[in-house]
Amino acid sequence: MRPRFRWIALIIVALLLLARTPFAIKVRRYQSHADRGFAALKDEDYDLAISEFTQAINVGPRMANAYDGRGYAWLSKHNYAAAITDFNEAIRFDPKCAETYDNRGIAHFNAGEPEAAVDDFTEAIRLGHIEWKSWASRGRALDKLRKYRGNQRLLSSDSARAARK
Numbered sequence: 001m002r003p004r005f006r007w008i009a010l011i012i013v014a015l016l017l018l019a020r021t022p023f024a025i026k027v028r029r030y031q032s033h034a035d036r037g038f039a040a041l042k043d044e045d046y047d048l049a050i051s052e053f054t055q056a057i058n059v060g061p062r063m064a065n066a067y068d069g070r071g072y073a074w075l076s077k078h079n080y081a082a083a084i085t086d087f088n089e090a091i092r093f094d095p096k097c098a099e100t101y102d103n104r105g106i107a108h109f110n111a112g113e114p115e116a117a118v119d120d121f122t123e124a125i126r127l128g129h130i131e132w133k134s135w136a137s138r139g140r141a142l143d144k145l146r147k148y149r150g151n152q153r154l155l156s157s158d159s160a161r162a163a164r165k
Contacts, residue, residue, distance in 0.1 A: 030060035037069050041076075049073040064094035072103055080111035098129030102137070109141050117141040 037052035053070035060066065071086030087104035090097065105120030121138035 026059055030056050030063060030066075033059060034063070034066050034069065037066065037073075041069060041073060044076070046073040046077050050077075062093050064090040064092075064097060064100070067093070068097070068100050068103065071100075071107070075103060075107050075110075078110070080107045083107040084111065096127060098124045098127035098134075101127065102129050102131075102134050105134075105137060105141070109137065109144070114141045114145040118145060 033052045033056035037049045037056060040046070040049035040052055050070055050073045053066045053073065056063065056066040057070070067086045067090035071083045071090060074080075074083035074086060084104060084107045087100055087107060090100045091104070094100070101120045101124035105117045105124065108114075108120060109117035118138055118141045121134050121141060124134045125138065
């Protein structure tokens with residue numbers, strides 16, 4: 001056997017052995033659950049998506065995309081607190097993912113937290129999320145925040161007037 005073919009044969013045997021290691025099996029299990037989770041998101045089956053992403057997280061607890069996917073499923077089900085929790089974990093493991101900041105901003109906005117939403121949309125834009133959605137969402141959150149602060153000023157001036165009487 002030629003030396004060149006011998007090396008190729010050794011590499012093939014090594015790859016076959018590596019494919020059976022516990023780590024490789026764990027990676028395949030994680031990927032299988034994550035793939036099913038993303039397919040469920042596409043089909044708008046959010047309960048199945050949450051279940052699959054939860055199983056993926058149980059196999060690979062430091063994988064940001066499973067937290068992001070499950071957060072998006074919670075967001076779609078209008079469970080903003082659970083969505084924010086998952087987006088926080090996704091950001092902890094991948095702080096450079098602009099789309100996760102955008103998704104968390106949507107969750108904060110819908111949860112009635114415009115200031116946190118503005119911060120997240122701003123970070124998404126800073127990280128390069130150039131979709132018009134981030135800019136428009138930040139504008140809506142700023143508008144809501146201005147109205148909120150304006151109403152607070154009105155309420156505090158009304159309270160001050162009432163205290164003087």
